[in-house]
Amino acid sequence: MTTCEPVQVGGLDGTLFRAEAIAPETAEFNLRLRELVKGLPGPEAGGGIPRPPTQPSERARTIRTTARGGHELPLRVIAPDRPKGVYLHFHGGGFVSGSAAQSDQELERVARNTDLACVDVDYRLAPTHPHPAAWDDAESAALWLIENARSEFGTDALAIGGLSAGATLAASVLVRLRERRGSTGFQAANLLFGNFDLSMTPSQTLIGADAVPVSVDMIRACTDAVAPRSGQRQDPDLSPLFADLRDLPPALFTVGTLDPFLDDSLFMHARWIAAGNQAEIAIYPGGGHGFTEAPIPLANQANDRIDAFLRQVGRGPAGESAIGRPNEHAEVQ
Numbered sequence: 001m002t003t004c005e006p007v008q009v010g011g012l013d014g015t016l017f018r019a020e021a022i023a024p025e026t027a028e029f030n031l032r033l034r035e036l037v038k039g040l041p042g043p044e045a046g047g048g049i050p051r052p053p054t055q056p057s058e059r060a061r062t063i064r065t066t067a068r069g070g071h072e073l074p075l076r077v078i079a080p081d082r083p084k085g086v087y088l089h090f091h092g093g094g095f096v097s098g099s100a101a102q103s104d105q106e107l108e109r110v111a112r113n114t115d116l117a118c119v120d121v122d123y124r125l126a127p128t129h130p131h132p133a134a135w136d137d138a139e140s141a142a143l144w145l146i147e148n149a150r151s152e153f154g155t156d157a158l159a160i161g162g163l164s165a166g167a168t169l170a171a172s173v174l175v176r177l178r179e180r181r182g183s184t185g186f187q188a189a190n191l192l193f194g195n196f197d198l199s200m201t202p203s204q205t206l207i208g209a210d211a212v213p214v215s216v217d218m219i220r221a222c223t224d225a226v227a228p229r230s231g232q233r234q235d236p237d238l239s240p241l242f243a244d245l246r247d248l249p250p251a252l253f254t255v256g257t258l259d260p261f262l263d264d265s266l267f268m269h270a271r272w273i274a275a276g277n278q279a280e281i282a283i284y285p286g287g288g289h290g291f292t293e294a295p296i297p298l299a300n301q302a303n304d305r306i307d308a309f310l311r312q313v314g315r316g317p318a319g320e321s322a323i324g325r326p327n328e329h330a331e332v333q
Contacts, residue, residue: 022286090166094222157314167194256287
């Protein structure tokens with residue numbers, strides 16, 4: 001008689017998704033945000049994704065490199081005096097808006113709390129530059145960093161990540177690097193509420209129907225701009241949920257329960273692990289899209305966890321990452 005090995009049994013904590021799990025201050029902020037966005041123009045009128053005011057960093061500097069295709073690619077750098085590693089970050093904006101400068105305060109926090117040099121990328125935007133323009137720019141930035149991190153920052157311990165569209169780019173770049181170079185060159189992936197399936201997961205339409213600040217109409221407008229042919233939207237390069245995800249670094253997925261891209265993170269986290277990688281997912285009750293930039297305790301909680309994850313980069317023996325210990329591959333908050 002054959003003896004079967006025990007299987008892992010577990011799942012998500014359903015209490016995270018109940019209304020009573022949402023802290024009062026989070027619920028109040030969501031109500032205020034809903035009122036704030038009522039008067040803003042929608043995507044049909046040229047409105048973009050609402051964002052808090054940008055506060056430029058006084059110590060930010062720009063490195064100008066050349067991307068695939070020969071055009072200039074600006075890299076915005078915020079770094080401590082003696083970095084212990086480098087974090088390559090891609091800003092959000094639905095592939096159609098935003099710039100590296102909008103991430104200054106986030107990257108100031110990361111640099112201060114992790115001792116990582118932070119590099120953000122001014123990738124090209126749709127609709128002027130649809131896929132694969134932003135993806136090519138993101139890959140060019142990653143290759144530049146792999147080749148120049150040691151000479152520029154004194155370390156080759158590398159992490160990658162981003163918010164929203166930026167998380168999508170980070171995941172896709174990791175797959176490209178593994179396919180084209182044999183390895184990614186990065187020790188960790190910090191992926192916040194990414195749009196990993198541009199053909200639309202169920203939550204994009206179900207939660208997005210009533211979501212703020214990113215509605216289903218806004219998601220569709222951004223997708224139409226960056227991927228005008230609907231038949232291409234399950235291309236693994238465009239939508240990394242459909243990619244071969246083997247041999248990728250440990251990842252932290254961060255998402256709120258009221259984010260239209262909730263399913264994207266749930267599905268991507270499961271596929272990351274199923275491909276043999278290590279990953280954690282942090283799920284925050286009441287968090288909407290971009291909630292980590294909000295002035296609420298929930299954002300502080302998420303950002304503290306992100307900083308703790310990134311602090312492990314380059315801390316292992318012989319410069320290797322300490323991220324990803326056995327039997328610690330899946331943690332749900």
